Amino acid sequence: MSKCEVVIVGAGPAGIACGYVLAKAGVDVVILERGQYPGAKNMFGGTFFADQMCELIPEFYTEAPVERFVAKKRYALLINNSEVSLNIDAEEHKKSPYNHSFIVRRSVFDKWFAKKAEEQGATIICGTAVTDFVWDDKRIVGVTAGTADDQDNVLLADVVVCAEGANSMLSEKTGLRNRLSMRARCISVKEVIELGKDVIDERFGLTAREGAAYEYFADATPGMLGDGFIYTNMNSLSVGVGVIISELYGRKNPPSPNQLLDRFKSHPCIWPLIKGGKTLEYSAHMIPMDGYKNLPRFYTDGLMLVGDAAGFVNNSICHEGVNMAMASGMMAAETILENRAQRRYDTKALRQYELRLKNSFILQNMKSSRDFIDILRTHKELLNDYPHLMKEVITRYFEVSDVPKSTVKRDIVRMIRSRVSFVKAAKTVMALVKGGI
């Protein structure tokens, strides 16, 4: 049985950021990671929002293993075999600090970030899966990587930070959250496809370290709440799909996530971007979809939840995740530093953590998009009927023929009227503006 001041479960962005801040302040902090190395079990789509990282390590992107910065964004609707999209290519985003948006591969990046925390004095122990907390009555006093009576694998601490990630099994054990429901998690799969820098630059219209982040909705996951994505690494693409688990449940002939990915990849608007590549790695991960209204409690006596374990992902079109993870880890660290003199980490002391969260962009952004997923779930027309109608309207309008445009316009208005209730559509849009985006 050993002892340290703070133990952190999980070396992802939340855990490492927490450990970094604590170690820098001279705290005896140990991070336990279940993978062979930090990043071994980690995967995400691709975009890293880095304002917190810049706070810790200014201009980190000059030394970190960053693939590219996000120079081009695309929000696209796949509609049957077609695509309608919005491209954003803003010159403001192409100079330092690059809108704080970088494309990284986590198995490489997390390893680098972990090393930075070690340089500050944090201890990171890999290959150690925490199986449970150690309790003293109602207070958490440490963690164990073995069975409860196995004292050799117990690490005691003044306070524990749980950064276990999206598969939040330890958090469930504390009672801070219920067993995860199918609606509370998205299952995401991706392939990293090697193509070479020149081919990628040419296909996506990029130069130097410019990168592209493409998001695809509607028929990317037909009839289901989900999305598809392509992010450009330096020499490879990250291509994937995600779908909320409950969306597959009970469906007739449900596809597996891998089948959804293959279908997405072979879409006629996707295939030309990825063809000829070699799949370097297939991976899968869950994404928290708890949403503001179903977040767990964030702390108990001796414990704080940070990052995905606390459900800190903004499920709007912004995909904020890693930035929230890092920010929450840093707030947990600041809360610890504030109470370090008294060595008191009971619920009264840790309430400061929740106050910090409430006063920050984390809970404020999650609150402002609190209804987004519910609206998409209850208004299936938003990702089905409306995009299909929109595509028909656009193709009809741009159809080259000798039919006078006035007739075309009249037909279009008729087409829309017969298929959309304006009152209903207006209500949906209002709801989206109020609590969606």
Next chain:
Amino acid sequence: MATAEKNQLSLNDKLFTVRRKPLKESHIRLDKQLCKKCLNRICTYICPAEVYIWSESKNEIDIRYENCLECGACRVACDSIEWANPVWGTGIAYKNS
């Protein structure tokens, strides 16, 4: 969709790209008697690695735990699945994701 003509990898080929340190024993527990009565068997389609296969001949679920990508979707989808993190650094080790 024209998957075959676009020459895509099979799931087995994809799983072969994932580096692993082999598990000594299964990290998945499941009362297979319950599966016989299960109407949905979501485990057979929710898993990105298709770890759970319904075997008609054995009339039970086959669990190919060695293929697990450790996402945890199965345990979220099915309350009867007891899933634990592989211990001592075994299991997947992504290099490119």
